[in-house]
Amino acid sequence: MSSPSQAAVQPFDFAQEVMHTKQRGLWNQAWHRLLHNKLAVISGFLLLVIITVCVLGEYVPAIQRHDPSIQDYGHIEEGPSAQFWLGTDSLGRDLWARMLQATLFSLKIGIGTQLVILLIGVTVGMGAALAGRLSDTVLMWFTDLAFAFPDLLAIILLRQVLLNRDWPIIGSGDPQIPGMSNILLVTILAIAFVGWTTIARLVRGQMLSIKELDYITAARSMGASPGRVVRSHMLPNTLSSVIVAITFGIPLAIFAEATLGFIGLGVPPPDASLGSLIGQGLDTIQTHRIEIIWPTLMVASLMLCFTFLGDGMRDAIDPRTRR
């Protein structure tokens, strides 16, 4: 930090300033701004820890400690102990192991859904913005429609439609992707097919406004092909807001899945998702209270962390929106 008097003495070196900014590119700058946001850093770190522990728990028995679906009738509805860190449920299953499994499932849902949404949203948004007026009208009518369809009802209907289906490539069983189960895929698709409109609208809006900017005209007049203009000039500039929207979308998807699990439309037993754990915990709320605390805390923390991280990223990428 230089004191005001020093700054006044030193003449402003414009050339160096420009080079300095050039060395630190847009993303670099955003990254530095993000690191200055304590709340976002803490949230990001917490998420990293949660993800690491859950992923390790899947593959390292020493971390998972117990099989999440083994029922031990000698230890029913026990509180936290050295043997069962978070206690056991009404069937004597270890809640720590079940929490790891459920959290990993929810994280997969959150991230997987956003990947599918990214794919659909960017394609539709770009198509609407670039492919002429007719396709714009049609595609936007579609997003209007998806907007008007009651979300939760649509997700439930789609989930039922996609369930127990013989797929062209993957068949009816689990797809051949490590860590991916049939129900996971079905849930991801059901939520994504309903939730892609936000990104599509965003990309369309951004593209339409960027299309008119001078530097695009400049690139075009210098003979850049339409593909090149879109690829290296327009897409990167929509990217920042898309990334932010995706970060905010993850907790929404996690919430949607938790809701499904809560009302009994989640993963089939013995597997667990955070929502189904909350639902189960509600059944034993009178006798074994601790069981419902863990998954509710986890859902709340995941949603908070992703929201804070999203806030931080938005402020970092676009400093104008800073309060």
Place this chain on the structure above:
Amino acid sequence: MLQYAIRRTLGIIPLLWAIATITFVLMHSIQGGPFDSDRPLSETQRTNLERKYGLDDSLPVQYVTYLKNLLTLDVGITTSGSDRLVKDIIKERMGVSFQLGIASFLFASVFGLTLGVVSSLNQNGIGDYVGVFIATIGAAMPSIVLAPMLTIWFAVELGWFNVLSSEYGFGGWLHGDFSNWRQVVLPTIALGFLPMAFIARITRASMLEVLRQDYIRTARAKGLREFSVVLRHSAKNALIPVLTVLGPIFAGLIVGSLVIETKFAIPGLGNEFVRSVLIRDYNLIMGVTLFFAVIIAFMNLFVDLLYGFADPRIRY
């Protein structure tokens, strides 16, 4: 204005047609039909049942019949045995869903607006910190998180409210019977807390923006009472952006009560919908989906029109 209202209202028709069509397609692509259950029916039974409910026609024929019936607001009878009119079931259940939805909507908007205005008025003061804290925490408190917590504290632990159940009848409010308020409080707060936080956040931001305007300083400078400055000059204008989100929030609450209803055995429409999807009761699925879609469509329309009244600068 009138022209715009008419155009928008007519615009709902193709929207509803599209939703009806999509639901029809989705519903018929669910694996299995309404008569597939644990105990398989004989061939004759199945044929007779399908003939009775008109499911033996080809899909296009069914679709046309279905659309024709919709024109007379007839969504058929349930296929799951009781042979009741879907219309009647909706009529019977919607009171419950609306009671829950409207109660939580009122909760969300009254507390959200108050919280937002209060925290904007003492920006960076203690009231603001409390307001922002509640709004932030609220963003992570969807109904499924809040409902169990509230139940533990206020029903199991303190016994202030009943554990939510339908025993004493939900939905008497339409007939002026408020004796069941003990059962309504917890689901209302559980459902309305997240939208409340959302409304508070928007109100705060919007109020802060307005309070910085020159005309507010003018109002203060000419010696108006603070009450008048805040309510008549600031809040009135700050409400306009809040208004836009109220429509979707209301629709979301009506549909969102589905979650609370299912788990707390409240006999509302949402409960009925989940059941109908699981047993593939085609007509009931259609009826409930369309009913919700109509509500959402009209809420959005209503808010758009209200927007024009609230902000005279908006011309259609």
